[in-house]
Amino acid sequence: MFKVEKLGKRYGEIRAVDDISFEVRKGELYGLLGPNGAGKTTTMSMLSGLLRPDEGRILFDGIDLAADPIRVKARLGVVPQETALYENLSARENLRFWGGLYGLAGAALDRAVDRVLEQVGLAGRAKDAVRAYSGGMKRRLNLGLGLVHSPQAVLMDEPTVGIDPQARLNILEVVKNVVASGATVLYTTHYLEEAETLCDRIGIMDHGRILAEGTLEELKRRVGKKEILTVRGSFDAEAAKARLTGTAGVLSITAEPGRLTLSVDGAGRAAVDLLSGILSSGMQVEGVSIQPPSLSSLFLDLTGRELRD
Amino acid sequence: MHRLRRLRLLIVKDLRRKARAPLGLIVVLAFPLLFAGMIGLVFGSKGESIPKVRLLVENLDGDTFLSRGLVSALTSTQMADYFDVKVVHDEGAALMEKGEASALLVVPRGFSSDLLAGRPLSLALVRNPAEGILPEIAEQSARMLVEVLDGGARVLRGPLDDLRPFIGENRPVITDESVAAISVAVHHAFDGASTFLTPPVITLADAFVTRAPDETGKKNADSVSNIFLFVLPGVAVYALFLVGDQGMRDLLTEAAAGTLRRQMAGPVDAGAIVVAKAAFTAILAAIAAVLLALVGALAGGAGVSVVGFVLLSLALIVAVTGASAAIYGLARNERQGATLASLVYLILGFAGGSFIPLQNLPPSVRVFSTISPFYWATQGYRLLLTSDAGAAAILPNAGVLAAIGVVLLAVGARGLGRAVRRGAGA
Numbered sequence: 003m004f005k006v007e008k009l010g011k012r013y014g015e016i017r018a019v020d021d022i023s024f025e026v027r028k029g030e031l032y033g034l035l036g037p038n039g040a041g042k043t044t045t046m047s048m049l050s051g052l053l054r055p056d057e058g059r060i061l062f063d064g065i066d067l068a069a070d071p072i073r074v075k076a077r078l079g080v081v082p083q084e085t086a087l088y089e090n091l092s093a094r095e096n097l098r099f100w101g102g103l104y105g106l107a108g109a110a111l112d113r114a115v116d117r118v119l120e121q122v123g124l125a126g127r128a129k130d131a132v133r134a135y136s137g138g139m140k141r142r143l144n145l146g147l148g149l150v151h152s153p154q155a156v157l158m159d160e161p162t163v164g165i166d167p168q169a170r171l172n173i174l175e176v177v178k179n180v181v182a183s184g185a186t187v188l189y190t191t192h193y194l195e196e197a198e199t200l201c202d203r204i205g206i207m208d209h210g211r212i213l214a215e216g217t218l219e220e221l222k223r224r225v226g227k228k229e230i231l232t233v234r235g236s237f238d239a240e241a242a243k244a245r246l247t248g249t250a251g252v253l254s255i256t257a258e259p260g261r262l263t264l265s266v267d268g269a270g271r272a273a274v275d276l277l278s279g280i281l282s283s284g285m286q287v288e289g290v291s292i293q294p295p296s297l298s299s300l301f302l303d304l305t306g307r308e309l310r311d
Numbered sequence: 312m313h314r315l316r317r318l319r320l321l322i323v324k325d326l327r328r329k330a331r332a333p334l335g336l337i338v339v340l341a342f343p344l345l346f347a348g349m350i351g352l353v354f355g356s357k358g359e360s361i362p363k364v365r366l367l368v369e370n371l372d373g374d375t376f377l378s379r380g381l382v383s384a385l386t387s388t389q390m391a392d393y394f395d396v397k398v399v400h401d402e403g404a405a406l407m408e409k410g411e412a413s414a415l416l417v418v419p420r421g422f423s424s425d426l427l428a429g430r431p432l433s434l435a436l437v438r439n440p441a442e443g444i445l446p447e448i449a450e451q452s453a454r455m456l457v458e459v460l461d462g463g464a465r466v467l468r469g470p471l472d473d474l475r476p477f478i479g480e481n482r483p484v485i486t487d488e489s490v491a492a493i494s495v496a497v498h499h500a501f502d503g504a505s506t507f508l509t510p511p512v513i514t515l516a517d518a519f520v521t522r523a524p525d526e527t528g529k530k531n532a533d534s535v536s537n538i539f540l541f542v543l544p545g546v547a548v549y550a551l552f553l554v555g556d557q558g559m560r561d562l563l564t565e566a567a568a569g570t571l572r573r574q575m576a577g578p579v580d581a582g583a584i585v586v587a588k589a590a591f592t593a594i595l596a597a598i599a600a601v602l603l604a605l606v607g608a609l610a611g612g613a614g615v616s617v618v619g620f621v622l623l624s625l626a627l628i629v630a631v632t633g634a635s636a637a638i639y640g641l642a643r644n645e646r647q648g649a650t651l652a653s654l655v656y657l658i659l660g661f662a663g664g665s666f667i668p669l670q671n672l673p674p675s676v677r678v679f680s681t682i683s684p685f686y687w688a689t690q691g692y693r694l695l696l697t698s699d700a701g702a703a704a705i706l707p708n709a710g711v712l713a714a715i716g717v718v719l720l721a722v723g724a725r726g727l728g729r730a731v732r733r734g735a736g737a
Contacts, residue, residue: 050576076578086569088324090331102320103577105313131331147573 003028003063003155003186004049010057011044011210018044020210021057026155026188031181033201034190034212035297037309041210042190043083046159049188050080062155076104079153079185083160085144089133093124093143096132097150104151114150121176122146138169145173155186162196174200194297194309206301213304218297225300228253230293231264231273236286245283249276256307265302317579321587322594325561329595339553340599343546344606350542363395364445364452365412369403375423381460382418394452404437413439414449426464427475470496539610544692545665547603548685549656551631554599556652558592559635562727563645566734581731585724589632596628607696615695619702623691626712630684633719640726659683664690687711 004026011019019041026032034042047053049060051071060067062074088096097115106114119125122142132140145161158177162170177200181187191197197204198218205215214221233242239257246255246264251272253265266273273292281287293299301309329336368385372378386396399406403415417435419425425432436453438446464471473493477485562584565571574584604620638655642648660666662676663685669677680686691708694700 052572052576072578072580075576078576080573080576082569082573082576084569086573088328088570089568090328091324095327099320099324100573100577103317103574103579105578107316 004032004188005061006045006049006058007061008058009045009048009055009060011041011048011053012056017210019048019055022207022210022212023058024205024212024215026186028186029181029184030202031177031187031189031200033197033204034188034207035192035194035197035201035204035301035309036190036207037192040192040207042192042207043159044210045207046157046188046190050078050157051075077154079148079151079156081145081148081156081158081161083163085140087132087140087143087147090131092129092131093119093135093146094128096143096147100147101150104153106151114152118146118150121149121179123172138165138172141165141169141173142176145176149176149180153185155188156180158187158189160190160192162191162193192309194301198297204297206297206304208301208305214300221297221300222295225295225297225303227267228295228299228303229266229273230296230299230302231266231276232291232293233262233264233280233285233287234260234290235288236260237262242280242283242285246276246280249279251276254302254306256302263302263308265299314583317583318587318590321574321579321584322591325558325588325591326594328561329557335557336554336595336599339550339557340602342553343543343550343603346546347539347542350539363391363393364414364449365395365397366449367397367399367403367406367412367415368418369399369401369415370418371420372418372422373420377423377426378418381422381456385416393448407437407439410439410441413445414453416449416453426460427471429464429468429471467497540607540696541693543603543607543610544696545660545685545689547607548627548663548688548692549660549665550603551596551599551627551688552634552656552660552685553652555592555596555631555635556638556649556656558595559588559632559639559727560645560648560652561591562588562639562730563642563648563734566730567645571731571734575731575734581728584731585636585727588727589636589720589724592635593628593632596631597624600624600628616701619695619700619705620692622702622709623688623695623705623712626709626716627684627688629716630688630712630719631716633716633723634684636723636727637719638723640723640730642730656685660685662686663688684712684715687715 004024006022006024009019009022010017022041022045024032034045036042044053048055049067051067051074054068062077065074067074088099091099094115097118098111101111101114116125119128122145124139124143124146127135127139132143135143141161145158148156148158161177162173165173174196177187177189189196189201201218203215203217204221205212206221207213214224216224237260239259239262242262243255243257246252246262251267253267255265256263264276266276277290298309301307366385368382370378370382382398384390385394386398390396397412399415403417406412407415415437417437419432419435422432422434434453434457436450438450440446470493473489473496476483477489562571565574571584575581604624634655635652638652639648642651660683662672662679663683664672664680665685669680669686669690672680687708691705691712694704694708698704
């Protein structure tokens, strides 16, 4: 459905998006996973036709976005990261406006508005002004506005940022239903568990580049048996890092105040031996955790740092 | 077809939003009504004549030549339009105590002889503290009178000296030769001072004049001096520009709210968004113009040329839309645009005579009046409201306004297109 070829965007000296290529297949949910500043939103802005790429091209269902943007935009749904709503209009009025803008009218528009209101769980509050809604309700409506015209593909830019767990679950449920209805979804997130539970395929992004891409299983295979060993306590993390660098089985180390994160080859007894060494070294350890191979360990392995909320 | 439908959707959406949050519009529309209403109340409400300054004149100089002349001048027919002058003797102070006059002018003993002799003298003015503006008018008029007397005494120094022997007790019989000599001296004195005396430096003639008396009786004679209708056009024009500001500012409000970006992610181009916002601004200004016109009609301006009024209003709406487009096309954000608009409209409003009558503005400011759309709109409406002017009389005003509007719209459209793309993050 989407074919992105050698896409690039530069802001002065900074390459926000650096020569990325990927493909999103029809009916799949493709996730772009990366920390803030990785280039996800810039990529989404280019895909939604809001930002002109400096390099590369975007094809949507074979149509070059740069050549015929209005035709492509009419078939896309966009869910921006920040809620973009008319606060003094009701949910129904918001939906009717956006549905109308995408060409819906009459009974078809009425049906579409009712369907979305049900889908996002706002049918009971449809006539209330949006300014009276809670943050979670606004997020749900924000999502609904991108779906009202039943687009072939939906671009969702971190739709669950800053909301409570209940509202997040609700939104994730809607996203699953959208994909189940046959639409293609490109979804950006910096939540590992969202990418793991939701996405058919995942592209791991950092510093404007896609570092790895594949299904969750493919990515995990790439991790191999690497485990993440995290040690917390009152110690000089930089000194500990210097002492542990080069230890057998340790692949990489990240030091932060009171926290040491090590990528360890879990194939042997490396993690156990390393832990014994740390505990007997006199470091004041308050907590230890070992994570099995996951996207988190892959991200650490790829970037040398952790992906955290 | 789709394009027109989208334009309609965008405009209706904005009108609906404005209807849900009308406070800003109400405040802007209330401003000219309150302002004109307050001025009207001070100077006399709807349909009433301007209140005259009740002036008492106490002549302590007795029956002398110059003091009689001064009192005659103050009680002349021309002055009667503005002053209700009553000559009193000793009861002046008592009447002032009772609050029966705005001011008391005291002509001192020896006024004539001192003036003829070129000795310093002073007129005394007592103001009624219970009144606000009318005593101020009396004082300003008295100051003007003093300037005139002072100037006259200096210019006519020679002839006055020649005249002095013939005034007062034991005066000789004035001969024809003496009259001729004094006349020639007066003529020469005026000739010599003509550079300074003409044109008159100060006039009182049209300080509060509104409508010329209507002898045909077609219009309500009361509305001749209707201060409300005199003040309303200027402040209403200013209010319409502020309404236009609200309309176009909404583009940057939408940019800040993210809805502009969302529109641009849909099947709408920047041009359609700019056109829709300009149309919304024009409709908002038209609604405001209709509301203000209704108030003006209720206040006694019902007899104006409807065709002229509509023509001028349409041209003004184009100018309002153009001005706001140009300002918000330049602005980088909502706050910057609002600040720029306030500043520009205030300056143009003052220079264009929206708040202060043009003749009261300094000449250096008046030079710029004609480049202000406020000037053409305010003068046009005043012409319609305060005389029998028809549509033809305001055609130049409407033409200039429309031309200013079209030029500003063309300038603003480019900037607004950039603002839309910027707001969309493009």
